[in-house]
Amino acid sequence: MADTPKVLPSQVLRAIQGKEGEHSFSEEELAALRAQIIEERAKRRAEAATNQPTVVVDNLNIVYRIHGAGTGRGSATGALSRIVSRRTSPTIREVHAVRGISFVARRGESIGLIGRNGSGKSTTLAAIAGLLPPEKGGGVYTDGQPSLLGINAALMPDLTGERNVIVGCLAMGMSKAEANARYQGIVDFSRIQETNPHAMNLPMKAYSSGMAARLRFAIAASRDQDVLMIDEALATGDAKFQAQSEQRIRELRASAGTVFVVSHSMAAIRDTCDRAIWIEAGKILMDGDVDEVADAYEAWSKQG
Template sequence: MPTVVVDDVHVTYTVQGAARSGRGGATGALSRLLSRRPAADAPGSGTRTVHAVKGVSFAAYKGEAIGLIGSNGSGKSTLLKAVAGLLPPSRGRIHTQGQPSLLGVNAALMGDLTGERNVVLGGLAMGMTREEVRARYDEIVDFSGINEKGDFISLPMRTYSSGMGARLRFSIAAAKSHDVLLIDEALATGDAAFRARSQERIEELRAHAGTVFLVSHSNSTIRETCDRALWLEAGRLLMDGPADEVIAAYERG
Protein backbone atom coordinates (compact mmCIF):
# COMPACT_ATOMS: atom_id res chain seq x y z
CA MET A 1 0.00 0.00 0.00
CA PRO A 2 1.30 3.48 -0.83
CA THR A 3 1.78 6.03 1.94
CA VAL A 4 0.95 9.00 -0.31
CA VAL A 5 -1.14 9.16 -3.50
CA VAL A 6 -1.29 12.46 -5.40
CA ASP A 7 -3.93 12.21 -8.12
CA ASP A 8 -4.08 14.96 -10.80
CA VAL A 9 -3.56 17.67 -8.19
CA HIS A 10 -3.83 21.38 -8.98
CA VAL A 11 -3.17 24.09 -6.39
CA THR A 12 -4.42 27.60 -7.19
CA TYR A 13 -4.58 30.61 -4.91
CA THR A 14 -4.97 34.38 -5.06
CA VAL A 15 -2.30 36.77 -3.85
CA GLN A 16 -2.34 40.51 -3.31
CA GLY A 17 0.36 43.06 -3.98
CA ALA A 18 2.31 40.74 -6.28
CA ALA A 19 4.01 42.28 -9.23
CA ARG A 20 2.98 40.93 -12.63
CA SER A 21 6.56 40.56 -13.67
CA GLY A 22 9.88 39.96 -12.02
CA ARG A 23 11.28 37.14 -9.96
CA GLY A 24 9.88 35.38 -6.95
CA GLY A 25 7.27 33.13 -8.54
CA ALA A 26 4.96 30.95 -6.51
CA THR A 27 7.31 30.69 -3.54
CA GLY A 28 7.32 34.43 -2.90
CA ALA A 29 3.61 34.71 -3.64
CA LEU A 30 2.78 32.01 -1.12
CA SER A 31 4.02 34.17 1.75
CA ARG A 32 1.38 36.73 0.78
CA LEU A 33 -1.41 34.20 0.61
CA LEU A 34 -4.80 35.77 1.21
CA SER A 35 -7.32 33.47 -0.36
CA ARG A 36 -7.40 29.91 -1.64
CA ARG A 37 -10.39 30.62 -3.93
CA PRO A 38 -9.48 30.82 -7.62
CA ALA A 39 -10.23 34.26 -9.02
CA ALA A 40 -9.62 36.13 -12.24
CA ASP A 41 -7.10 38.93 -12.21
CA ALA A 42 -8.78 42.31 -12.00
CA PRO A 43 -6.94 45.20 -13.64
CA GLY A 44 -5.74 47.64 -11.04
CA SER A 45 -6.85 45.45 -8.15
CA GLY A 46 -3.32 44.51 -7.09
CA THR A 47 -4.26 40.82 -6.98
CA ARG A 48 -3.48 37.90 -9.23
CA THR A 49 -4.13 34.20 -9.42
CA VAL A 50 -1.21 31.78 -9.04
CA HIS A 51 -1.57 28.29 -10.49
CA ALA A 52 1.33 26.81 -8.53
CA VAL A 53 0.79 23.05 -9.09
CA LYS A 54 -0.66 21.76 -12.37
CA GLY A 55 -1.97 18.23 -12.70
CA VAL A 56 0.70 16.41 -10.64
CA SER A 57 0.23 12.67 -10.03
CA PHE A 58 2.45 10.12 -8.27
CA ALA A 59 2.42 7.48 -5.53
CA ALA A 60 4.98 7.13 -2.71
CA TYR A 61 5.67 3.95 -0.76
CA LYS A 62 7.02 2.88 2.62
CA GLY A 63 10.77 3.14 2.96
CA GLU A 64 11.25 5.61 0.10
CA ALA A 65 13.21 8.85 0.28
CA ILE A 66 12.01 11.13 -2.52
CA GLY A 67 13.76 14.33 -3.55
CA LEU A 68 11.92 17.23 -5.18
CA ILE A 69 14.00 19.28 -7.61
CA GLY A 70 13.32 22.21 -9.92
CA SER A 71 14.04 25.89 -10.33
CA ASN A 72 12.77 28.60 -7.97
CA GLY A 73 8.99 28.93 -8.19
CA SER A 74 8.53 25.48 -9.74
CA GLY A 75 5.97 24.43 -7.09
CA LYS A 76 8.09 22.16 -4.88
CA SER A 77 7.30 23.81 -1.53
CA THR A 78 3.66 24.33 -2.52
CA LEU A 79 3.34 20.62 -3.29
CA LEU A 80 4.79 19.72 0.12
CA LYS A 81 2.27 22.00 1.83
CA ALA A 82 -0.55 20.37 -0.13
CA VAL A 83 0.60 16.86 0.91
CA ALA A 84 0.77 18.10 4.53
CA GLY A 85 -2.84 19.30 4.30
CA LEU A 86 -1.98 23.00 4.62
CA LEU A 87 -3.06 23.96 1.09
CA PRO A 88 -6.19 22.17 -0.20
CA PRO A 89 -6.05 21.19 -3.88
CA SER A 90 -8.29 23.25 -6.14
CA ARG A 91 -8.64 20.08 -8.24
CA GLY A 92 -7.61 16.46 -7.78
CA ARG A 93 -7.07 14.44 -4.61
CA ILE A 94 -4.32 13.64 -2.10
CA HIS A 95 -4.50 10.49 0.01
CA THR A 96 -2.05 9.90 2.87
CA GLN A 97 -1.48 7.11 5.36
CA GLY A 98 -1.30 8.55 8.86
CA GLN A 99 -0.58 12.22 9.54
CA PRO A 100 2.12 13.79 7.35
CA SER A 101 4.57 15.97 9.28
CA LEU A 102 5.97 19.06 7.57
CA LEU A 103 9.23 20.00 9.26
CA GLY A 104 8.94 23.26 11.20
CA VAL A 105 5.15 23.43 10.98
CA ASN A 106 4.06 20.60 13.26
CA ALA A 107 6.86 21.64 15.61
CA ALA A 108 6.18 25.37 15.29
CA LEU A 109 8.77 27.20 17.36
CA MET A 110 8.39 30.56 19.10
CA GLY A 111 11.06 33.24 18.87
CA ASP A 112 10.49 34.78 22.29
CA LEU A 113 10.94 31.45 24.10
CA THR A 114 14.27 29.81 24.84
CA GLY A 115 15.53 26.93 22.75
CA GLU A 116 15.04 24.69 25.78
CA ARG A 117 11.36 25.61 26.08
CA ASN A 118 10.89 25.22 22.34
CA VAL A 119 12.29 21.69 22.44
CA VAL A 120 9.60 20.79 24.98
CA LEU A 121 6.75 22.51 23.14
CA GLY A 122 7.95 21.29 19.74
CA GLY A 123 8.20 17.72 20.98
CA LEU A 124 4.66 17.88 22.37
CA ALA A 125 3.44 19.33 19.07
CA MET A 126 5.03 16.40 17.23
CA GLY A 127 2.99 14.00 19.37
CA MET A 128 5.54 13.01 22.01
CA THR A 129 4.59 12.76 25.68
CA ARG A 130 6.38 14.90 28.29
CA GLU A 131 8.22 11.79 29.46
CA GLU A 132 9.42 11.09 25.91
CA VAL A 133 10.57 14.70 25.50
CA ARG A 134 12.52 14.53 28.78
CA ALA A 135 14.11 11.23 27.77
CA ARG A 136 15.19 12.58 24.37
CA TYR A 137 16.00 16.17 25.32
CA ASP A 138 19.80 15.79 25.49
CA GLU A 139 19.80 13.79 22.25
CA ILE A 140 17.79 16.51 20.46
CA VAL A 141 20.10 19.31 21.62
CA ASP A 142 23.27 17.34 20.86
CA PHE A 143 21.96 16.38 17.42
CA SER A 144 21.25 20.02 16.52
CA GLY A 145 24.77 21.11 17.47
CA ILE A 146 23.56 24.57 18.53
CA ASN A 147 25.41 24.36 21.85
CA GLU A 148 28.78 23.59 20.30
CA LYS A 149 29.87 27.26 20.55
CA GLY A 150 28.03 28.29 23.71
CA ASP A 151 24.91 27.77 25.78
CA PHE A 152 22.52 28.90 23.03
CA ILE A 153 19.77 26.49 24.13
CA SER A 154 19.08 28.79 27.10
CA LEU A 155 18.68 31.89 24.88
CA PRO A 156 15.52 33.05 23.08
CA MET A 157 15.22 31.59 19.61
CA ARG A 158 14.98 35.07 18.08
CA THR A 159 18.71 35.36 18.83
CA TYR A 160 19.47 32.31 16.66
CA SER A 161 20.68 32.44 13.08
CA SER A 162 18.33 30.97 10.48
CA GLY A 163 20.64 27.96 10.25
CA MET A 164 20.53 27.30 13.99
CA GLY A 165 16.73 27.49 13.98
CA ALA A 166 16.47 25.11 11.03
CA ARG A 167 18.82 22.60 12.68
CA LEU A 168 16.80 22.65 15.91
CA ARG A 169 13.55 22.14 13.98
CA PHE A 170 15.01 19.15 12.17
CA SER A 171 16.36 17.72 15.43
CA ILE A 172 12.94 17.93 17.08
CA ALA A 173 11.16 16.40 14.10
CA ALA A 174 13.76 13.64 13.72
CA ALA A 175 13.38 12.59 17.36
CA LYS A 176 10.10 10.89 16.47
CA SER A 177 9.28 8.34 13.78
CA HIS A 178 6.77 9.45 11.13
CA ASP A 179 4.64 7.76 8.52
CA VAL A 180 5.44 10.65 6.18
CA LEU A 181 8.08 13.31 6.92
CA LEU A 182 8.29 16.37 4.64
CA ILE A 183 11.55 18.36 4.77
CA ASP A 184 11.96 21.70 2.97
CA GLU A 185 15.59 22.84 2.64
CA ALA A 186 16.48 22.04 6.28
CA LEU A 187 19.59 20.08 5.34
CA ALA A 188 21.06 23.04 3.45
CA THR A 189 21.96 24.63 6.78
CA GLY A 190 24.77 23.39 8.96
CA ASP A 191 28.17 21.88 8.42
CA ALA A 192 29.14 18.57 6.88
CA ALA A 193 28.87 16.78 10.23
CA PHE A 194 25.27 17.92 10.71
CA ARG A 195 24.34 16.89 7.17
CA ALA A 196 25.88 13.48 7.76
CA ARG A 197 23.89 13.05 10.99
CA SER A 198 20.72 14.16 9.19
CA GLN A 199 21.19 11.70 6.34
CA GLU A 200 21.83 8.88 8.81
CA ARG A 201 18.63 9.76 10.67
CA ILE A 202 16.64 9.80 7.42
CA GLU A 203 17.92 6.29 6.71
CA GLU A 204 16.69 5.21 10.16
CA LEU A 205 13.25 6.71 9.49
CA ARG A 206 13.06 4.83 6.20
CA ALA A 207 14.09 1.60 7.93
CA HIS A 208 11.08 1.99 10.21
CA ALA A 209 8.77 2.01 7.17
CA GLY A 210 8.55 5.78 6.94
CA THR A 211 8.47 7.85 3.76
CA VAL A 212 10.62 10.98 3.49
CA PHE A 213 10.20 13.86 1.02
CA LEU A 214 13.10 16.29 0.71
CA VAL A 215 13.18 19.63 -1.11
CA SER A 216 16.70 20.88 -1.71
CA HIS A 217 18.55 23.10 -4.17
CA SER A 218 21.60 20.92 -3.60
CA ASN A 219 21.63 18.11 -6.15
CA SER A 220 24.43 16.39 -4.23
CA THR A 221 22.20 16.29 -1.12
CA ILE A 222 19.40 14.69 -3.15
CA ARG A 223 21.82 12.14 -4.62
CA GLU A 224 23.25 11.24 -1.20
CA THR A 225 19.91 11.09 0.61
CA CYS A 226 17.24 9.99 -1.88
CA ASP A 227 16.75 6.99 -4.14
CA ARG A 228 13.97 8.63 -6.17
CA ALA A 229 13.39 12.17 -7.44
CA LEU A 230 10.52 14.24 -8.82
CA TRP A 231 11.41 17.09 -11.22
CA LEU A 232 8.91 19.96 -11.25
CA GLU A 233 8.95 23.02 -13.52
CA ALA A 234 6.26 25.70 -13.67
CA GLY A 235 4.05 23.51 -11.48
CA ARG A 236 4.19 20.46 -13.76
CA LEU A 237 5.86 17.10 -13.07
CA LEU A 238 8.42 16.63 -15.85
CA MET A 239 10.12 13.45 -14.64
CA ASP A 240 9.78 10.83 -11.91
CA GLY A 241 12.39 8.13 -11.48
CA PRO A 242 15.71 7.07 -9.92
CA ALA A 243 17.39 10.10 -8.35
CA ASP A 244 20.60 9.83 -10.41
CA GLU A 245 18.68 9.69 -13.70
CA VAL A 246 16.30 12.55 -12.86
CA ILE A 247 19.10 14.81 -11.60
CA ALA A 248 21.21 14.08 -14.69
CA ALA A 249 18.30 15.08 -16.93
CA TYR A 250 17.67 18.21 -14.86
CA GLU A 251 21.33 19.25 -15.07
CA ARG A 252 21.30 18.77 -18.85
CA GLY A 253 18.38 21.21 -18.94
Protein backbone atom coordinates in the same frame (compact mmCIF):
# COMPACT_ATOMS: atom_id res chain seq x y z
CA MET B 1 27.47 -5.07 3.14
CA ALA B 2 28.19 -2.18 5.53
CA ASP B 3 25.11 -0.25 6.67
CA THR B 4 26.81 3.11 6.64
CA PRO B 5 28.77 3.81 3.47
CA LYS B 6 31.89 5.79 4.29
CA VAL B 7 31.85 7.37 0.87
CA LEU B 8 28.75 9.26 -0.20
CA PRO B 9 27.24 8.45 -3.62
CA SER B 10 27.75 12.00 -4.86
CA GLN B 11 31.46 11.85 -3.99
CA VAL B 12 31.91 8.63 -5.94
CA LEU B 13 30.15 10.14 -8.92
CA ARG B 14 32.25 13.28 -8.80
CA ALA B 15 35.42 11.23 -8.51
CA ILE B 16 34.49 9.20 -11.57
CA GLN B 17 33.77 12.38 -13.48
CA GLY B 18 37.15 13.71 -12.34
CA LYS B 19 35.64 16.63 -10.42
CA GLU B 20 36.57 15.54 -6.90
CA GLY B 21 39.99 17.06 -6.28
CA GLU B 22 41.95 14.52 -4.28
CA HIS B 23 40.97 11.02 -3.38
CA SER B 24 42.75 7.84 -2.57
CA PHE B 25 40.74 5.45 -4.71
CA SER B 26 41.87 3.71 -7.83
CA GLU B 27 39.59 3.65 -10.85
CA GLU B 28 38.69 0.01 -10.25
CA GLU B 29 37.72 0.75 -6.65
CA LEU B 30 35.57 3.64 -7.77
CA ALA B 31 33.83 1.57 -10.40
CA ALA B 32 33.18 -1.13 -7.80
CA LEU B 33 31.80 1.41 -5.30
CA ARG B 34 29.59 2.94 -7.96
CA ALA B 35 28.30 -0.46 -9.02
CA GLN B 36 27.61 -1.34 -5.38
CA ILE B 37 25.72 1.91 -4.79
CA ILE B 38 23.62 1.44 -7.90
CA GLU B 39 22.90 -2.19 -7.04
CA GLU B 40 21.87 -1.40 -3.45
CA ARG B 41 19.65 1.41 -4.64
CA ALA B 42 17.99 -0.77 -7.25
CA LYS B 43 17.36 -3.39 -4.57
CA ARG B 44 15.84 -0.81 -2.19
CA ARG B 45 13.65 0.59 -4.95
CA ALA B 46 12.44 -2.87 -5.98
CA GLU B 47 11.54 -3.64 -2.37
CA ALA B 48 9.76 -0.33 -1.89
CA ALA B 49 7.75 -0.73 -5.11
CA THR B 50 5.55 -3.38 -3.51
CA ASN B 51 5.25 -1.65 -0.11
CA GLN B 52 2.12 0.03 1.11
CA PRO B 53 1.60 3.56 -0.26
CA THR B 54 1.90 6.36 2.30
CA VAL B 55 1.13 9.33 0.08
CA VAL B 56 -1.13 9.36 -2.96
CA VAL B 57 -1.15 12.62 -4.89
CA ASP B 58 -4.05 12.47 -7.31
CA ASN B 59 -4.34 15.12 -10.00
CA LEU B 60 -3.31 17.89 -7.61
CA ASN B 61 -4.08 21.46 -8.58
CA ILE B 62 -3.20 24.36 -6.33
CA VAL B 63 -4.32 27.89 -7.09
CA TYR B 64 -3.13 30.77 -4.94
CA ARG B 65 -5.61 33.59 -4.70
CA ILE B 66 -3.91 36.84 -3.87
CA HIS B 67 -6.44 39.19 -2.32
CA GLY B 68 -6.49 42.92 -2.50
CA ALA B 69 -3.79 43.36 -5.09
CA GLY B 70 -3.83 47.06 -5.81
CA THR B 71 -6.54 48.15 -3.36
CA GLY B 72 -5.87 49.86 -0.06
CA ARG B 73 -5.90 47.46 2.82
CA GLY B 74 -4.99 49.87 5.56
CA SER B 75 -8.14 51.87 6.22
CA ALA B 76 -9.96 50.82 9.35
CA THR B 77 -13.36 51.71 7.94
CA GLY B 78 -12.69 49.63 4.86
CA ALA B 79 -11.67 46.68 7.01
CA LEU B 80 -14.74 47.12 9.19
CA SER B 81 -17.10 47.20 6.24
CA ARG B 82 -15.44 44.08 4.87
CA ILE B 83 -15.88 42.31 8.21
CA VAL B 84 -19.52 43.35 8.41
CA SER B 85 -20.46 42.56 4.82
CA ARG B 86 -18.20 39.46 4.60
CA ARG B 87 -17.28 40.64 1.15
CA THR B 88 -13.88 39.77 -0.25
CA SER B 89 -11.73 42.28 -2.00
CA PRO B 90 -12.83 42.98 -5.55
CA THR B 91 -9.41 42.39 -7.08
CA ILE B 92 -8.23 38.80 -6.82
CA ARG B 93 -5.26 37.56 -8.78
CA GLU B 94 -5.01 33.84 -9.36
CA VAL B 95 -1.71 32.01 -9.59
CA HIS B 96 -1.96 28.43 -10.77
CA ALA B 97 1.11 27.04 -9.00
CA VAL B 98 0.58 23.29 -9.34
CA ARG B 99 -1.12 21.93 -12.45
CA GLY B 100 -2.32 18.36 -12.21
CA ILE B 101 0.46 16.50 -10.42
CA SER B 102 -0.02 12.77 -9.72
CA PHE B 103 2.35 10.34 -8.04
CA VAL B 104 2.41 7.62 -5.40
CA ALA B 105 4.98 7.39 -2.62
CA ARG B 106 5.46 4.13 -0.75
CA ARG B 107 6.98 3.07 2.55
CA GLY B 108 10.76 3.06 2.55
CA GLU B 109 11.07 5.48 -0.33
CA SER B 110 13.04 8.69 -0.19
CA ILE B 111 12.05 11.07 -2.91
CA GLY B 112 13.86 14.19 -4.02
CA LEU B 113 11.86 17.00 -5.61
CA ILE B 114 13.96 19.04 -8.00
CA GLY B 115 13.23 21.95 -10.28
CA ARG B 116 13.83 25.65 -10.65
CA ASN B 117 12.67 28.33 -8.20
CA GLY B 118 8.93 28.83 -8.47
CA SER B 119 8.32 25.51 -10.22
CA GLY B 120 5.93 24.35 -7.49
CA LYS B 121 8.08 22.04 -5.34
CA SER B 122 7.41 23.71 -2.00
CA THR B 123 3.74 24.21 -2.85
CA THR B 124 3.43 20.47 -3.50
CA LEU B 125 4.96 19.71 -0.11
CA ALA B 126 2.68 22.21 1.62
CA ALA B 127 -0.31 20.50 -0.01
CA ILE B 128 0.88 17.09 1.18
CA ALA B 129 1.19 18.55 4.67
CA GLY B 130 -2.44 19.61 4.39
CA LEU B 131 -1.66 23.32 4.61
CA LEU B 132 -3.10 24.29 1.24
CA PRO B 133 -6.52 23.07 0.18
CA PRO B 134 -6.43 21.46 -3.31
CA GLU B 135 -8.80 22.44 -6.10
CA LYS B 136 -11.79 20.24 -6.83
CA GLY B 137 -11.23 17.15 -8.95
CA GLY B 138 -8.07 16.05 -7.18
CA GLY B 139 -6.60 15.53 -3.78
CA VAL B 140 -3.81 14.36 -1.53
CA TYR B 141 -4.24 11.22 0.56
CA THR B 142 -1.83 10.40 3.34
CA ASP B 143 -1.25 7.90 6.10
CA GLY B 144 -1.30 9.99 9.27
CA GLN B 145 -0.48 13.67 9.14
CA PRO B 146 2.93 14.48 7.64
CA SER B 147 5.16 17.19 9.06
CA LEU B 148 6.87 19.78 6.94
CA LEU B 149 10.29 21.09 7.84
CA GLY B 150 11.18 24.36 6.21
CA ILE B 151 14.12 26.71 6.46
CA ASN B 152 12.06 29.53 8.00
CA ALA B 153 13.21 30.92 11.30
CA ALA B 154 12.75 29.37 14.72
CA LEU B 155 9.48 27.78 15.77
CA MET B 156 8.80 30.27 18.56
CA PRO B 157 11.47 32.97 18.42
CA ASP B 158 10.72 34.46 21.86
CA LEU B 159 11.10 31.21 23.73
CA THR B 160 14.35 29.56 24.75
CA GLY B 161 15.71 26.61 22.82
CA GLU B 162 14.86 24.39 25.78
CA ARG B 163 11.20 25.47 25.77
CA ASN B 164 11.04 25.10 22.00
CA VAL B 165 12.13 21.50 22.22
CA ILE B 166 9.60 20.60 24.94
CA VAL B 167 6.70 22.57 23.44
CA GLY B 168 7.54 21.29 19.94
CA CYS B 169 7.44 17.70 21.18
CA LEU B 170 4.12 18.32 22.93
CA ALA B 171 2.73 19.89 19.77
CA MET B 172 3.61 16.75 17.84
CA GLY B 173 1.41 14.86 20.27
CA MET B 174 3.95 13.44 22.74
CA SER B 175 3.08 13.15 26.40
CA LYS B 176 4.94 15.28 28.95
CA ALA B 177 7.05 12.37 30.15
CA GLU B 178 7.91 11.34 26.61
CA ALA B 179 8.93 14.90 25.73
CA ASN B 180 11.21 15.10 28.77
CA ALA B 181 12.71 11.72 27.96
CA ARG B 182 13.54 12.73 24.39
CA TYR B 183 14.91 16.14 25.35
CA GLN B 184 18.56 15.19 25.82
CA GLY B 185 18.62 13.15 22.62
CA ILE B 186 17.32 16.07 20.62
CA VAL B 187 19.84 18.51 22.11
CA ASP B 188 22.70 16.09 21.51
CA PHE B 189 21.62 15.50 17.94
CA SER B 190 21.34 19.22 17.16
CA ARG B 191 24.91 19.78 18.52
CA ILE B 192 24.10 23.40 19.25
CA GLN B 193 25.67 23.18 22.69
CA GLU B 194 29.03 22.41 21.15
CA THR B 195 29.54 26.00 20.05
CA ASN B 196 27.82 27.62 23.03
CA PRO B 197 27.14 25.59 26.19
CA HIS B 198 24.35 28.00 27.24
CA ALA B 199 22.59 27.96 23.88
CA MET B 200 19.57 26.06 25.15
CA ASN B 201 18.79 28.84 27.66
CA LEU B 202 18.86 31.58 25.05
CA PRO B 203 15.75 32.68 23.17
CA MET B 204 15.75 31.22 19.70
CA LYS B 205 15.75 34.65 18.08
CA ALA B 206 19.38 34.86 19.24
CA TYR B 207 20.31 31.75 17.23
CA SER B 208 21.98 31.84 13.86
CA SER B 209 19.77 30.53 11.06
CA GLY B 210 21.90 27.40 10.85
CA MET B 211 21.56 26.69 14.58
CA ALA B 212 17.79 27.23 14.44
CA ALA B 213 17.46 24.93 11.44
CA ARG B 214 19.47 22.24 13.18
CA LEU B 215 17.31 22.36 16.28
CA ARG B 216 14.13 22.27 14.19
CA PHE B 217 15.38 19.30 12.25
CA ALA B 218 16.32 17.55 15.49
CA ILE B 219 12.83 18.16 16.93
CA ALA B 220 10.94 16.98 13.87
CA ALA B 221 13.19 13.98 13.27
CA SER B 222 13.05 12.86 16.92
CA ARG B 223 9.82 10.97 16.38
CA ASP B 224 9.58 8.17 13.88
CA GLN B 225 7.24 9.83 11.45
CA ASP B 226 5.40 8.07 8.70
CA VAL B 227 6.11 10.89 6.29
CA LEU B 228 8.83 13.47 6.79
CA MET B 229 9.22 16.38 4.39
CA ILE B 230 12.33 18.51 4.35
CA ASP B 231 12.33 21.76 2.44
CA GLU B 232 15.89 23.04 1.98
CA ALA B 233 16.47 22.46 5.70
CA LEU B 234 19.63 20.48 5.00
CA ALA B 235 21.27 23.26 3.07
CA THR B 236 21.67 25.50 6.12
CA GLY B 237 23.64 23.27 8.46
CA ASP B 238 27.39 22.90 8.29
CA ALA B 239 29.07 19.93 6.59
CA LYS B 240 29.22 17.89 9.79
CA PHE B 241 25.54 18.37 10.51
CA GLN B 242 24.59 17.62 6.93
CA ALA B 243 26.33 14.26 7.07
CA GLN B 244 24.61 13.55 10.39
CA SER B 245 21.15 14.46 9.15
CA GLU B 246 21.64 12.39 6.02
CA GLN B 247 22.39 9.49 8.34
CA ARG B 248 19.16 10.22 10.23
CA ILE B 249 17.18 10.32 6.98
CA ARG B 250 18.56 6.90 6.07
CA GLU B 251 17.46 5.62 9.50
CA LEU B 252 13.98 7.06 9.08
CA ARG B 253 13.77 5.49 5.65
CA ALA B 254 14.87 2.16 7.08
CA SER B 255 12.20 2.33 9.79
CA ALA B 256 9.68 2.18 6.95
CA GLY B 257 8.81 5.85 6.70
CA THR B 258 8.74 7.98 3.58
CA VAL B 259 11.02 10.98 3.21
CA PHE B 260 10.63 13.90 0.80
CA VAL B 261 13.53 16.25 0.24
CA VAL B 262 13.42 19.55 -1.64
CA SER B 263 16.87 20.87 -2.41
CA HIS B 264 18.77 22.73 -5.07
CA SER B 265 21.90 20.79 -4.22
CA MET B 266 22.00 17.79 -6.54
CA ALA B 267 24.68 16.27 -4.30
CA ALA B 268 22.31 16.32 -1.32
CA ILE B 269 19.55 14.77 -3.45
CA ARG B 270 21.85 12.02 -4.75
CA ASP B 271 23.08 11.25 -1.23
CA THR B 272 19.72 11.05 0.49
CA CYS B 273 17.24 9.94 -2.18
CA ASP B 274 16.61 6.85 -4.28
CA ARG B 275 13.98 8.41 -6.47
CA ALA B 276 13.60 11.90 -7.86
CA ILE B 277 10.74 13.90 -9.34
CA TRP B 278 11.52 16.83 -11.61
CA ILE B 279 8.84 19.51 -11.51
CA GLU B 280 8.72 22.35 -13.99
CA ALA B 281 5.98 25.00 -14.19
CA GLY B 282 3.70 23.00 -11.90
CA LYS B 283 3.91 19.76 -13.86
CA ILE B 284 5.95 16.59 -13.47
CA LEU B 285 8.56 16.27 -16.22
CA MET B 286 10.35 13.14 -15.01
CA ASP B 287 9.81 10.63 -12.21
CA GLY B 288 12.27 7.85 -11.67
CA ASP B 289 15.71 6.75 -10.46
CA VAL B 290 17.59 9.61 -8.81
CA ASP B 291 20.63 9.41 -11.09
CA GLU B 292 18.59 9.37 -14.26
CA VAL B 293 16.44 12.38 -13.26
CA ALA B 294 19.26 14.39 -11.68
CA ASP B 295 21.47 13.83 -14.75
CA ALA B 296 18.74 15.05 -17.07
CA TYR B 297 18.02 18.05 -14.86
CA GLU B 298 21.70 18.98 -14.64
CA ALA B 299 22.15 18.61 -18.39
CA TRP B 300 19.09 20.75 -19.03
CA SER B 301 20.21 23.42 -16.53
CA LYS B 302 23.58 23.70 -18.30
CA GLN B 303 21.92 24.41 -21.62
CA GLY B 304 21.05 27.82 -20.22
